[in-house]
Amino acid sequence: MKSQFLEAGQIVNTHGIQGEVKIVPWCDSPEFLCGFDTFYIDGAPVKVRAARAHKGNVLARLEGVEDVNAAMRLKSKIVEIDRSGIVLPEGRHFIADLIGLTVIDDDTGASIGVIDEVLTPPAHEVYVVKGEGKTYMIPAVDAFLRGTNVDEGWVRVHLIEGMEG
Missing domain, CATH: 2.40.30.60 (RimM)
Known part of the structure; x- marks a missing residue:
C-alpha cells in the first residue's frame, strides 16, 4: 500500500x-x-x-x-x-513506490526478485534487484523496462548478459 x-x-x-x-x-x-x-x-x-x-x-x-x-x-x-495532489508525468514513479516490487523477466515470465534499491547516478536510475542469492543491476531505460504496474506490484524487464552481478 x-x-x-x-x-x-x-x-x-x-x-x-x-x-x-x-x-x-x-x-x-x-x-x-x-x-x-x-x-x-x-x-x-x-x-x-x-x-x-x-x-x-x-x-x-x-x-x-x-x-x-x-x-x-x-x-x-x-x-x-x-503525495495527494502530485501528478507525475506518464511513466514516472516515486522511488518509494518501486522498492519491493516483484521483477519479472519478460522473456521467460519468471520472477527474478524484488527491487531492493534504486540508484540515482546522473545518467539514469538503476534498479538493484535481489532474489534467490542473485543480484541484478538493471538500468531504468526503455531498452530494458517492458512495463511497470505499481498498483499490482510488478515490473517487467528485458535482461541481457552482464546485468547479473
Whole structure:
C-alpha cells in the first residue's frame, strides 16, 4: 500500500541567522521541493513560508522557526511531502513506490526478485534487484523496462548478459 507521505529530503544545516534551513532534496530537483507549501517533519505539518533552490539544495523558511537556534533543532530531520495532489508525468514513479516490487523477466515470465534499491547516478536510475542469492543491476531505460504496474506490484524487464552481478 502506498504511503500518504513520501520522504523528500533531509535538513542538513541552518542558513544565516534568520532561521532558514538547508535541505538536501531526495527528488528529481530542488525546484520540485520548492513547490510545496507544507512539509511534514516528525509527522507534523509545517508551513513553508518561503523556499528557493540554491546550489542543488533547498533553502527554506518554515513557520515557527524564527532564529538560528530553532533552525538548529531541526538539523538531521527528514522532510516529507503529501503525495495527494502530485501528478507525475506518464511513466514516472516515486522511488518509494518501486522498492519491493516483484521483477519479472519478460522473456521467460519468471520472477527474478524484488527491487531492493534504486540508484540515482546522473545518467539514469538503476534498479538493484535481489532474489534467490542473485543480484541484478538493471538500468531504468526503455531498452530494458517492458512495463511497470505499481498498483499490482510488478515490473517487467528485458535482461541481457552482464546485468547479473
